[in-house]
Amino acid sequence: MSETASQPLTTVETAKKLGLLPEEFDRIKEILGRVPNFTELSIFSVMWSEHCSYKNSITWLKTLPKKGSKMLVEAGEENAGLVDIGDGLACAFKIESHNHPSALEPYQGAATGVGGINRDIFTMGARPIAQLNSLRFGNPDSQKTKWLMKGVVKGIGDYGNAFGIPTVGGEVYFDECYNQNPLVNAMSVGILEVGKMVSATSYGAGNPVFIVGSSTGKDGIHGATFASEDITEASSEKIPAVQVGDPFQEKLLLEASLEVITTGAVIGMQDMGAAGITCSTSEMSAKGKHGMEIHLDKVPTRQEGMLGWEILLSESQERMLIVVEKGREADVLAVFDKWDLNCVQIGTVTEGERLRYYMHGELVADVPAHDLVLGGGAPVYSREYAEPAYFQEYRKFSIDSIPVPDAEGLKKAAWHLIGHPNICSRQWVSDQYDSMVGTVNMSTNAPSDAAIVNIKGSDRALALTVDCNSRYVKSDPETGTAIAVAEAARNIVCSGAEPTAITNCLNFGNPYSPEVYWTFVGAIKGMGAACRKFDTPVTGGNVSFYNQSVFDSKVEPVFPTPTIGMVGLLTSKKHLMTLHFKHAGDLIYLVGRSRNDINSSEYLYSHLGVKGSPAPFLDLDEEARLHGLLLDLIYNGEVASVHDVSDGGLFISLFESARAGRLGFDISTDEEFRTDAFLFGESQSRAVVSVRPEMQEAFVEHLSASEVDFTFLGEVTDSPEMVVDGQNFGNLNEAVKVYDGVLAGKMA
């Protein structure tokens, strides 16, 4: 019996099982003018999943700024945005989530997340030069978290290390809200020559369509649909929807893909990630306003007897679709033969925008490309949103309800923060990643707030960072997300570079919950405002809804987590600024305004146990002024070190600069403020700088003439002690031992 004849007629019930809404099923019938067969319905279900269509988010995403003087390709035009970085080079970068697969199968889930994001970059013809990641886990003392974290870190390491691109930065954050639903966001950054970009397009009737790379198996079928539903206890049944990674194939695919571009025979290329052949054929065709005739039986498969719809929907990794100029097939085949990779013609480009998929000569699906894709016929929804009750509750918090601790209490708080999993050294994680392959990581021996990646043969370097304090976002989505952008920009600036553009990974709960959607809307508003202020357009990214954990049978969304990946440009390597104290006797200043603000600080949340409070203070104008001033100070050589104040507050910034420089500090607090707020508050727009004594006059003169507040704190000391207001807060070496040992201890 033929494949289509053996399929039962689809009904609204089938549609629901595939994650489609009844009205979406009606719309599909309207588009086709008939009832879809199972294969066609499956195609619509993956293409109209949130993962591929952004149907519940695109309305708001469109409000984000995407234009800028340095933008060569704007968000949504290609697989990733493209930014001009000078010297005839462009930078392609993007961040993407792999949360749901990682929740079920942490090792493969995380590994394939790394693979997928790198393919997004090299499918454009850019060579990846750096990777970053942002990881969120639940309670670090739970067995489940340990299993998830060990698996995720090993998965990222094994894939990224073998692929051979350095992992230069990232963040790790713990909170119970991620207990069952970790967040795994991976970012890749690549470089190419301006004008050499390959588009994800298809045109020219008669041009051959090739599938290249790994063979197609049954892994990851309906993965995009799975990624667009709630995580529940029953989700483990969906393990077959998780893909399996092969970094060796990816490495070969990278080299072969970049080499095949140099033949000039490539019309368009797109990687196969979510929704596999379905997504790449439809998106390329819709972009190039052509159709395709695809013979699925020609696709190399890992096992016999795969059905047409399985081949169409498989999310097997390390594959690409390439449309080639007719007559140039041999040039393309030669490259893939050299690298011992599959390269098989599976179809041809046709006139019209119809996609026709065949299996052994039988037409198994006949669908219009345009109606499948984002910006075409994919549905677009405006979701309802409503302010959750907790928001006003959080705002009622007053610092006056917290007594100011005495000296002993302050010391206790300081040591709590040094040893806290959200603040301690990430070395247990980062040591498992090859951070130096490629010989471009300039931060290994010269740490700064952002990772600095050398562009060999030029005087430029990239500054990269990922940031999001999701507790702030939960407390106040708009301010919290603006802070995530501000902190990313501050990290770039503290390294001596100029913020250039961002990519975002939007991790939220179920968008059909108005309270969850309210956090999403607020986040987008805050992100837009901050990006406009810092002139850092959004080049693209990814939306991941349906992230939640279950507590006592009550479903709680994860903290709204809009991770910001930012790229900055160091226009001259001589401006590279590091964070460590350099010499005993250097003067320490706080640049930026202090406030009596402990809102949403680690101090308030985990040391004092107050879970609900507003986001810390942020004023975007004040932040922007700080950035301009810090860059001037760095360019003028007036500062010896710069380190921003963020999680854990001023005290932790001082400790981190001291730790990296192996020098102590002796400082005084400002009596105008509560000592706990001064030391541990996390209000924004501040940085700790050290100044050589001979530069003090110029520094003070410069600061006095600026609109930015500054405070003299004290000096860097030879003796490895941390002294505050004459009180010894402890020995630096002992503190370093604690700080460096936390994660290894938890994961033992």
Add this chain to the structure above:
Amino acid sequence: MKFGVVIFPGSNCDHDMIYVLRNIMGQEVVELWHKDHDLQGCDMVVLPGGFSFGDYLRSGAIARFSPIMTEVIAHADRGGYVFGVCNGFQVLCEAGLVPGALLHNGTQKFICRNVNIRCETSRSLITSAIEPGQVLTIPIAHGEGRFYADSSTLAEMQSNDQVLFRYCDPTGKLDDAANPNGATGHIAGVCNKGRNVFGMMPHPERASDLELGNTDGRIIFESMLGALLERS
């Protein structure tokens, strides 16, 4: 001096090595493809780091059978110079060109960080400019780097002065905490009996560019060039 850097499928430190040899040390470098049989008249063949053929079996176990390796082994047997770093060292062990084997790290985890190594002898091409006892800071990045050899092999290596580098603390002491992968005798680098084949786990090519803030690895390349210049 003419260098040939072998490119196996999965090599990923090949271009880092080429960059240092060509752009920093100013030497002639050719790429040697794993499927070829021609060493193109190189004075020294370099096997770079990476994950040759994915290293899903045992690191280096498949690369060792590549067509180019027939020629590399013949070159070594003729007394020609061969230098293997990280995965290259693993391939040399698999090919039997240097003694010992490289096992999974004691921690069972991949480790990437700066480590200290102590030069054990100046009596080799790659250490000729280094004082015995001199400590270099050079990064490692491997999952299978724990050097192992049985006691009779170790004794033979010792009496032949074949141990080039050992992991140590910043002062040169062989402290257990300073042995990142649990290597037998802290061994980080060795040569063969004929003193023409060299293997080391740390990556000197990652510590040779001034822009990366550490040039401790350069002395290994300088040793090679200096010793060869003297000879020619």
